Amino acid sequence: MKIPLLDLKAQYVTIEDEINEAVTKVLQSQHFILGPEVAALEEEIARYVGVKYAVGVASGSDAILTALMSLGIGSAGGGELTDAVVTTPYSFFATAGYITRAGAVPIFVDIDPVTLNINPAKLESFLSGLKESGGSFKTKNGLTVKAVMPVHLYGQMADMAPIMETASNYNLSVIEDAAQAIGAKYRDKYAGSMGDFGTFSFFPSKNLGGFGDGGMITTNDSDHFERLKMIRNHGSKPKYFHKIVGLNSRLDALQAAILRVKLKHLSSWTEGRRKNADKYRELFRSAGLTTPKGVVTLPQEVEHRYHIYNQFVLSVPERDKLREHLADSGVATEIYYPLPLHLQECYKDLNYAKGDFPVSEEAALSSLALPVYPELTGDAIEYVVNTIGEFFKK
Ligand SMILES: Cc1ncc(COP(=O)(O)O)c(C=O)c1O
Structure with missing residues (x-):
């Protein structure tokens, strides 16, 4: 027997007609960047996850970067390293790599041996050793810890109740790296609905995978929703007027149309x-x-x-x-x-x-x-x- 790790073709043949129809619709519209397919997918994902807003970006890595930028964490726009984000050392590289890419420093806390997700007791213990200064918490090196980024590894959510409580005690934002966990739940809450942000990847091997790269950020905060949309599009609002220096990180309409078909399944x-x-x-x-x-x-x-x-x-x-x-x-x-x-x-x-x-x-x-x-x-x-x-x- 030959058994692959993943057989995307076996899935594709079951939805080939639906995909062809969706792709043809986009080709006929010739609307390839953002537009109605992306907006519709954003609404559908927000509904699926149980949040108010979702913003499509070019990858799950960019979803992390965009969320950090929206929070003003890191010195991606230049300047010194002053901010830190606590996360797990046992994840795909992008989790830490995109904290660094944002111009912040990743700080690691070990995982729980059963779930392999960040250990809430160790998170609390690490944070309790920091020095408080005016409501923020600093490391020995003078970095301010701004956020915690639990990862819902392999599709099982981290222990979010104590993580949220600890984050609130230390004034930290919470970004759920839900790249591997669309549809996962913690009691009745979906991955990406508990923190300030959820970040998702549509890399083809994910449970909801596109035909290429793609990602999404979820949030309940309307200010962040507006800012995320600006950041993914060079920080502009309106067009050609740049409030901030953003990215070119937009979800393609073709990917959105394909993902909308797949979301139904x-x-x-x-x-x-x-x-x-x-x-x-x-x-x-x-x-x-x-x-x-x-x-x-x-x-x-x-x-x-x-x-x-x-x-x-x-x-x-x-x-x-x-x-x-x-x-x-x-x-x-x-x-x-x-x-x-x-x-x-x-x-x-x-x-x-x-x-x-x-x-x-x-x-x-x-x-x-x-x-x-x-x-x-x-x-x-x-x-x-x-x-x-x-x-x-x-
Ligand atoms: C835990 C985790 N975080 C972030 C990412 C980055 O997502 P992407 O590959 O879409 O940039 C991935 C996916 O590969 C992931 O598994």
Whole structure:
């Protein structure tokens, strides 16, 4: 059997006619930048997430940058580094990279070993060591901590209730990096609806993926809504009159039209992923592979959280050898993420060291993502589990 990590073609063939119709409509209109398709998608995403406003941008990375710029965090327009944003060291690079790109400094706090999301107790403990000065909180180096950016990793939300409470106690803004988590829930709240902003990615491998790059910011604040729209369009309002120095970061009408088609199917695709996750669980357990007796640690869905399984990530010993064995048997897997952000070469100057964030470092060594896409068959899931069983029997 050959099992890819993700089979976008299998999904595409089920919606090909709808996509062709939507794309043709845009081609006939010749309206390619922003316009009615983007505005309609923004309204639909805002409704889906349960917020007042949404603003389409060119990528999930730009969504982070635009949110930070709207908050006035960072010195992207020039000047000294004065601001810091607290986030997780265990995420895709853009989470930290775009804090840096905004002209601010990322500060890392380790993750919770169960959800692999930022650990609220460690966040509180870090913040409690800062020095207060006139309602803001400063690091030893004199940086003002302005915001916290939890990531809803793999499609399960971070523990938002204590994060929101802590953020409020330290006067911090909250940007939810919901790039991997559209449709995920924390009790009855959707990802991207709890913080000051939610930032989403429409990278093709996301649960709602475009046919190229794309992103969106959600917010309930009307001033930010206006500012975000300005920032994505060179800071201009009206056209050719620039209130601020912004970006060229607009969502294409073609992407918006495609995403509108796909949004209609999103809930059923998410259910397909969840069903596959359940099937993995059942098979791993009945094969006796899971801890404490076996060696495979399954991703845990925490109570009151609705996981959308953008990824189904195991923690396993001998991860690299197992990955090779799976590849030899035709099963594609991926390692998210092999090197935590605090140990990346580009962050040498932040002076973190190995051992600073042991939970993240352990996750980087043992994580293995299995195929979980909605079109994956039950037979394929059985084959994956049997292949893993074979490896650990040896
Ligand atoms: C957690 C996280 N943050 C940010 C991004 C950046 O999104 P994009 O690739 O659309 O720029 C991604 C996506 O790849 C992501 O997974």
